[in-house]
Amino acid sequence: NAGVTQTPKFQVLKTGQSMTLQCAQDMNHEYMSWYRQDPGMGLRLIHYSVGAGITDQGEVPNGYNVSRSTTEDFPLRLLSAAPSQTSVYFCASTQGLAGEGEQFFGPGTRLTVL
Amino acid sequence: LAKTTQPISMDSYEGQEVNITCSHNNIATNDYITWYQQFPSQGPRFIIQGYKTKVTNEVASLFIPADRKSSTLSLPRVSLSDTAVYYCLVANQAGTALIFGKGTTLSVSS
Numbered sequence: 192n193a194g195v196t197q198t199p200k201f202q203v204l205k206t207g208q209s210m211t212l213q214c215a216q217d218m219n220h221e222y223m224s225w226y227r228q229d230p231g232m233g234l235r236l237i238h239y240s241v242g243a244g245i246t247d248q249g250e251v252p253n254g255y256n257v258s259r260s261t262t263e264d265f266p267l268r269l270l271s272a273a274p275s276q277t278s279v280y281f282c283a284s285t286q287g288l289a290g291e292g293e294q295f296f297g298p299g300t301r302l303t304v305l
Numbered sequence: 306l307a308k309t310t311q312p313i314s315m316d317s318y319e320g321q322e323v324n325i326t327c328s329h330n331n332i333a334t335n336d337y338i339t340w341y342q343q344f345p346s347q348g349p350r351f352i353i354q355g356y357k358t359k360v361t362n363e364v365a366s367l368f369i370p371a372d373r374k375s376s377t378l379s380l381p382r383v384s385l386s387d388t389a390v391y392y393c394l395v396a397n398q399a400g401t402a403l404i405f406g407k408g409t410t411l412s413v414s415s
Binding site for chain 2: 250
């Protein structure tokens, strides 16, 4: 199993550009989530999904959109990038209930917005 | 959401036991406590999870007092390879409300 994969590993955007961060998992997990990690802030939940077709907002959803058309994929879209979105983004998946399960994290995408 | 607080950094020597405490005063009845380890340029990795009392696995122990307002991750006999950032996470069972601590950087020296 590849586990959780994320692409790209690095990305530089200009303010106002849009892009999609890709996340895929091959473990048939229902719960998937996106986090951003900033220095000294830990990980903050952006959006999550409890299954295909179901998404919801986390702690810091502004400026980000998600969709979940399949169990495997959970892309994160930045519609109009801002410098405040410069961060490292992690995708994770969990079998069963996320709160009492082990989250498997991807390797991260380092995004810089100029 | 429960606010989580943990020390910013800790230092230790090889072979010592390390205890990292996370306080979560507003923890709810159905919240679980999980600890993750993160190395530079990698995603966090699961260490241990508990709800109450004590949980032990092959790498760590987790102590949770009866009031559940704090939890302590115990790493027995640390080695240089345990140098990493450790995060506590408080989350409800469904994963619809979760808060990570800001992380504790553990430095292990020889």
